[in-house]
Amino acid sequence: MSHNCLLNFLRVLFLTFGLLMLGCQTPSIDLFSGKKMPDVDHEIISLPAPRSVSFSKEVRPILNNRCVVCHGCYDAPCQLKLSSYEGLERGASKSVVYDGARLNPVEPTRLFVDAKSKKEWRSKGFYSVLNESSHESYRDNLEKSVFYRMIQMKQRQPQPRTGAVAKELGPNLNRQNYCPTQEELPHFMEQHSNWGMPFGLPNLTEREYETLVLWLAQGAQTDQKATLLKKAERKSLNAWEQLLNQKDLKSQLISRYLYEHLFLAHIQFVQFDKRRFYRLVRSRTPSGNPVDEIATVRPYDSPGVGALYYRFVEESSAIVAKNHLVYKLGPQTYKRWKSLFYDKDFQVTALPSYDVDQASNPFRTFTQIPA
Numbered sequence: 001m002s003h004n005c006l007l008n009f010l011r012v013l014f015l016t017f018g019l020l021m022l023g024c025q026t027p028s029i030d031l032f033s034g035k036k037m038p039d040v041d042h043e044i045i046s047l048p049a050p051r052s053v054s055f056s057k058e059v060r061p062i063l064n065n066r067c068v069v070c071h072g073c074y075d076a077p078c079q080l081k082l083s084s085y086e087g088l089e090r091g092a093s094k095s096v097v098y099d100g101a102r103l104n105p106v107e108p109t110r111l112f113v114d115a116k117s118k119k120e121w122r123s124k125g126f127y128s129v130l131n132e133s134s135h136e137s138y139r140d141n142l143e144k145s146v147f148y149r150m151i152q153m154k155q156r157q158p159q160p161r162t163g164a165v166a167k168e169l170g171p172n173l174n175r176q177n178y179c180p181t182q183e184e185l186p187h188f189m190e191q192h193s194n195w196g197m198p199f200g201l202p203n204l205t206e207r208e209y210e211t212l213v214l215w216l217a218q219g220a221q222t223d224q225k226a227t228l229l230k231k232a233e234r235k236s237l238n239a240w241e242q243l244l245n246q247k248d249l250k251s252q253l254i255s256r257y258l259y260e261h262l263f264l265a266h267i268q269f270v271q272f273d274k275r276r277f278y279r280l281v282r283s284r285t286p287s288g289n290p291v292d293e294i295a296t297v298r299p300y301d302s303p304g305v306g307a308l309y310y311r312f313v314e315e316s317s318a319i320v321a322k323n324h325l326v327y328k329l330g331p332q333t334y335k336r337w338k339s340l341f342y343d344k345d346f347q348v349t350a351l352p353s354y355d356v357d358q359a360s361n362p363f364r365t366f367t368q369i370p371a
Helices: 003-021 055-066 085-090 118-123 138-143 146-156 185-191 206-217 231-244 249-261 331-342
Strands: 266-269 278-283 309-314 326-329
Touching: 055 085, 055 206, 085 118, 138 206, 146 185, 146 206, 231 249, 231 266, 231 309, 249 278, 249 331, 326 331
Parallel strands: 266 326
Antiparallel strands: 266 278, 278 309
8 A cells, every 4th residue: 555545545434433433423314404403412411420400599580680681571581581490381372472563462371370371372373492302312302392401502602701792782672582492402503603691791600501401401390389478478468368268249349359459469478488479369269279370461341251369379470670560468467458348337338340341440330538
């Protein structure tokens, strides 16, 4: 074999060996577009014994600290709410919540209210940002996760630590929302490679990023549990519900008045943990049963049922200042309500209707309650 032939043979050998060694790092090909997608973070998921990641103890604090500032309100970008596990599981939507050019109203999409299951949200046009197919491997869970790809983009193309933020990443009320699905990701990543998440904000720390990647790779499961009320707390909550669900006409009118005024409130029971908040809702089910909330857009909308019950539902999403309207319930509130309403001597001869012409006017609806 000549000297040149030997050199060529060695080159081919080393190239082949190199490709074999780098096989797990080779960019994957998107099956829908044929374009290359960046590889997953193999150095994180290939640890000898990757630790198990807790959603409630590790992931949720990161989402609250780094994501909820944008993805915490009703009009979150792409309607992706990261203030709770249920919001992340619901996914994203291309429909905008507020549209000044829209002539007709659209169905509301309030988390926990306007749909009760992932299947219902899919029927309303929401698509997953997690891997919803079979969880075959860590790699599979990452490759099929929009959420992972968006934080990976930012980590691989970090924002400068000093100097002004690029103009396209700055605040802009008229910026168009891009809400790529799994199939659309390759094109989006090619066109907007510096639009990773957190958008326009500093990168996640290495620890934060590693935690999220491991959690996503492990199947993005939750370990959060429903709040278990203490005996005294349950007794207090039941007492308030009993007060609001008395059957005489006077009490029913008072309860409707209170409900309509507390429609947007975060209720804080003074005897409970100060970090827990509740919503006052109308339910098809009485106390002692799971709440079946009657979803209406306005507090004075007709409930559409014969019998309704006022119930308290714990607010499970992270609290954001924009919609945090606190109203405290405790002994002092009870005394005030009694003096303002229940102890007043007035008669209610008939309950007002929910006809919009009357119900939308509180002066007509509650005219039987003294000024």
